[in-house]
Amino acid sequence: MAAAVPQAGGQAPPASVVQRKSRTGYVLLFPGMAWLAVFFAIPLVTLFATSLQSPIEGRTGRYKPGLEIGNYASALSEYWPQFLRSFLYAGVATVLALAIAYPLAYFIAFRAGKWRSLMLVLVIAPSFASFLLRTYAWKTILADEGPITSTLNALHLLPDGRILNTWIAVIAGLTYNFLPFMILPLYAALEKIDPRLIEAASDLYASPQTAFRKVTWPLSMPGVVAGTLLTFIPAAGDYINAELLGSPKNRMIGNEIQTNFIEYRDYPTASALSFILMTIILVMVFTYIRRAGTEDLV
Amino acid sequence: MRWLRKNLIGIVAVLVLVYLFIPIAVIMALSFNNPKGKFNLSWNEFSLDAWTDLCGVPGVCSSFVTSIEIGLVATLGATLLGTMISFALVRYRFRGRSTTNLLIFLPMATPEVVMGASLLALFLNMRLPLGIVTVTVAHVMFIISFVVVTVKARLQGMDPRLEEAARDLYANPRAVFRYVTFPLVLPGILGAALLGFSLSFDDFIISYFNAGTLVTFPIFIWGAAQRGIPVQVNALASLVFLVALAIVLGGQFLGHRRRKALENPKPILVDTLSRS
Numbered sequence: 001m002a003a004a005v006p007q008a009g010g011q012a013p014p015a016s017v018v019q020r021k022s023r024t025g026y027v028l029l030f031p032g033m034a035w036l037a038v039f040f041a042i043p044l045v046t047l048f049a050t051s052l053q054s055p056i057e058g059r060t061g062r063y064k065p066g067l068e069i070g071n072y073a074s075a076l077s078e079y080w081p082q083f084l085r086s087f088l089y090a091g092v093a094t095v096l097a098l099a100i101a102y103p104l105a106y107f108i109a110f111r112a113g114k115w116r117s118l119m120l121v122l123v124i125a126p127s128f129a130s131f132l133l134r135t136y137a138w139k140t141i142l143a144d145e146g147p148i149t150s151t152l153n154a155l156h157l158l159p160d161g162r163i164l165n166t167w168i169a170v171i172a173g174l175t176y177n178f179l180p181f182m183i184l185p186l187y188a189a190l191e192k193i194d195p196r197l198i199e200a201a202s203d204l205y206a207s208p209q210t211a212f213r214k215v216t217w218p219l220s221m222p223g224v225v226a227g228t229l230l231t232f233i234p235a236a237g238d239y240i241n242a243e244l245l246g247s248p249k250n251r252m253i254g255n256e257i258q259t260n261f262i263e264y265r266d267y268p269t270a271s272a273l274s275f276i277l278m279t280i281i282l283v284m285v286f287t288y289i290r291r292a293g294t295e296d297l298v
Numbered sequence: 299m300r301w302l303r304k305n306l307i308g309i310v311a312v313l314v315l316v317y318l319f320i321p322i323a324v325i326m327a328l329s330f331n332n333p334k335g336k337f338n339l340s341w342n343e344f345s346l347d348a349w350t351d352l353c354g355v356p357g358v359c360s361s362f363v364t365s366i367e368i369g370l371v372a373t374l375g376a377t378l379l380g381t382m383i384s385f386a387l388v389r390y391r392f393r394g395r396s397t398t399n400l401l402i403f404l405p406m407a408t409p410e411v412v413m414g415a416s417l418l419a420l421f422l423n424m425r426l427p428l429g430i431v432t433v434t435v436a437h438v439m440f441i442i443s444f445v446v447v448t449v450k451a452r453l454q455g456m457d458p459r460l461e462e463a464a465r466d467l468y469a470n471p472r473a474v475f476r477y478v479t480f481p482l483v484l485p486g487i488l489g490a491a492l493l494g495f496s497l498s499f500d501d502f503i504i505s506y507f508n509a510g511t512l513v514t515f516p517i518f519i520w521g522a523a524q525r526g527i528p529v530q531v532n533a534l535a536s537l538v539f540l541v542a543l544a545i546v547l548g549g550q551f552l553g554h555r556r557r558k559a560l561e562n563p564k565p566i567l568v569d570t571l572s573r574s
Contacts, residue, residue, distance in 0.1 A: 040408075043419060047412075050419045107308055119311075122319075129321070136519075140339050141320060141324060180318075229407070271419060
């Protein structure tokens with residue numbers, strides 16, 4: 001989902017490239033699309049069917065096909081706080097990530113000069129170290145006796161007197177872990193902006209603030225949209241940060257889906273939760289894309 | 299003060315980069331630690347034990363090798379399938395383009411936990427045994443989309459005049475592909491493969507759902523997190539980080555040299571051309 005690679009469905013190809021119409025196209029397409037159909041689309045159908053199953057009496061972990069729409073009602077009434085928490089945490093983390101990522105992406109796009117490609121490598125490099133270990137490392141960084149917690153405590157800024165095992169640590173972890181997904185699309189959009197447009201604004205006596213607000217920011221919108229989606233979606237579904245950095249009070253919906261599926265073997269509830277999560281996210285994604293006016297995301 | 303205002307954004311940019319590397323520094327530092335107690339969370343004393351005995355804890359190296367095996371097979375499969383799709387999307391006209399685009403976009407917009415759960419639901423319903431095959435199949439599935447996006451961008455960014463020139467010089471379609479198209483797309487394919495491998499090697503959520511009793515490197519770390527992660531895990535992760543960084547920086551360097559060579563052709567070539 002690189003920021004604005006155009007050519008969404010049905011658009012004309014670039015004039016210079018000859019698009020052939022022959023069977024070869026279908027032959028090239030078939031194996032990969034079949035794989036996605038069998039292992040992505042069909043499983044979603046299975047998931048939906050599973051979410052409607054009802055238990056077989058006396059045999060835990062065994063279910064029979066059914067049309068138990070009540071599974072959804074009971075899943076929602078039991079787990080709505082986790083849903084709310086997931087979207088709240090993911091939302092805050094996304095806004096923080098945008099604020100942190102924008103200056104770096106801006107610098108790489110306009111000021112980095114010959115350091116540009118090295119800085120881009122440095123942005124993705126942390127992802128080469130295990131996601132789980134990087135999250136675990138925040139346990140050390142935010143430890144109760146550590147410098148960050150002591151400093152904030154000395155300033156009386158922490159409501160619970162600690163960071164670890166609170167919502168602050170979970171949001172900090174989410175913000176950190178998905179930051180590259182914010183930086184890269186922002187950079188891709190900023191890099192496409194002709195710097196002369198910004199110069200023109202200042203030639204016309206716009207202050208740097210006005211030039212940013214009226215020229216740079218609107219033109220970087222495709223990157224903002226792509227970046228917020230790429231950060232928000234995985235953050236809302238994540239349960240690693242909540243598990244490693246939070247307390248049981250900070251459990252997100254991903255934790256509940258995992259526990260219900262793997263530990264309780266309550267497949268219908270877990271499937272219903274997954275389906276609700278996916279539906280909410282897709283609805284949010286499409287309304288957001290429409291409101292932001294960027295249709296060419298794929 | 300004026301200096302600060304002028305360079306503020308640069309300072310912030312560097313601070314953000316430093317922030318990105320803080321956990322990496324912690325992981326590396328703790329790989330030289332001799333932890334007090336089971337949990338390797340705070341500094342105790344310097345030790346090279348983990349580095350001199352990388353496989354010293356049962357399960358670490360076998361899970362590491364499992365993850366590399368899965369990564370290689372899944373990357374090979376996904377790169378092949380994804381590259382074929384990219385060529386079809388950019389070079390061919392076919393019906394059902396918007397459905398195709400949607401099916402490529404959706405896996406990237408779906409939370410991993412949903413993909414993991416839905417695949418597990420499928421495998422359970424089909425009574426398929428969980429293990430290395432189900433995990434590899436799942437990895438190929440979620441990597442394909444990232445390969446398509448990467449390779450497609452490269453194909454679209456290619457100068458069509460290069461292929462036209464080859465055709466004008468009487469190259470047949472096969473020769474055009476072999477000597478012009480493929481070498482030009484190759485960096486994109488290699489980049490996609492590297493991305494795919496790192497996604498597969500680091501995947502926890504989808505793997506955990508579909509692994510059964512199989513233990514990949516991330517699954518090993520997850521299990522160990524409850525009772526203390528062995529120092530060896532930090533050493534291996536640091537090693538992976540350094541190797542990957544070296545590969546990417548090396549690729550950048552080669553790409554840079556290639557571009558330079560294209561921009562400033564060797565004098566001898568210019569010489570020959572100007573004489574002819």
